[in-house]
Amino acid sequence: MKKIELDIVALSHSVTQSHNYAVVLGEQHGSRRLPIVIGGFEAQAIAVAMERMTPNRPLTHDLFKNTLETFTIDLKEVIINNLLDGIFYARLVCERNGELFEIDSRTSDALAMAVRFNCPIFTYEFILDAAGVVLEEPEAKASTRGSAGTTSSRRKRQSPAKGATLSSYSVEELNRLLDDVLGKEDYEQAAKIRDEINRRKEQG
Known part of the structure; x- marks a missing residue:
């Protein structure tokens, strides 16, 4: 299946679930957006990495990154590979000594790791078709202004x-x-x- 690259374009409070956040992924070469509801801890983990902040002690995702690097394992990419009953599934594609292997992950954790490793985020067409929303250019620009x-x-x-x-x-x-x-x-x-x-x- 052809992979579609995504970027993190927004991180905000979820309007439907008050104690959660919504991370919005944008199609790199298109106008579709993929909103994913995540928990507060994961939102903090993503925001801290995006803002290049350094906590006094490592967060869980920092610890996992340090562990992978200690054993010379590189995170090559993150793939949001499935959507079942409204739940997104993801995999971490890692490389060690030229060998690729995949690790199952919650999507929120995968995104937090992708930001730390500065690696690409991908998904598939069927997921964008099922859960993506199309950004309407004229209205969006007027609203932004x-x-x-x-x-x-x-x-x-x-x-x-x-x-x-x-x-x-x-x-x-x-x-x-x-x-x-x-x-x-x-x-x-x-x-x-x-x-x-x-x-x-x-x-x-």
Whole structure:
């Protein structure tokens, strides 16, 4: 079967399941999107890797990555290979000493590993046909412009206050605050704190 490459295009709260998140995968050479509901822990694992954050202690997916690398096993790609009763299935395609082998995985875990190894994510046509949604270009662009304008105006009102608040913390306090907001899965605020920490490092 022909494989279709996907990119992670969004990670947000699920509108249908309040305690879960939705990771949205986009067709690399097309307009279809594949939304997958995942748990909060897996969402945190994906977000931390995407934002290039380094927790004080390794998360479960970091530990698995370190283990694979210790035994010179490389994750070549992730394949979302099946969809049964609304549940997505995935496999990790690994390579060691020129030999390829596959490991069964939950899709959320597979995505968290793909981000860490910076490896491609694939699926098949029948899965996109069954669970994919088509992005309607004109409406999407109009919506994006409207949202961007609203978000921009909000940021103009909010940024100075938030910037002033973060600037009053020491680096040690910022690191503690970062751990706290990561525990609450507030990834947007975590990214801002990370940027403030990086800014301090550049100045120092």
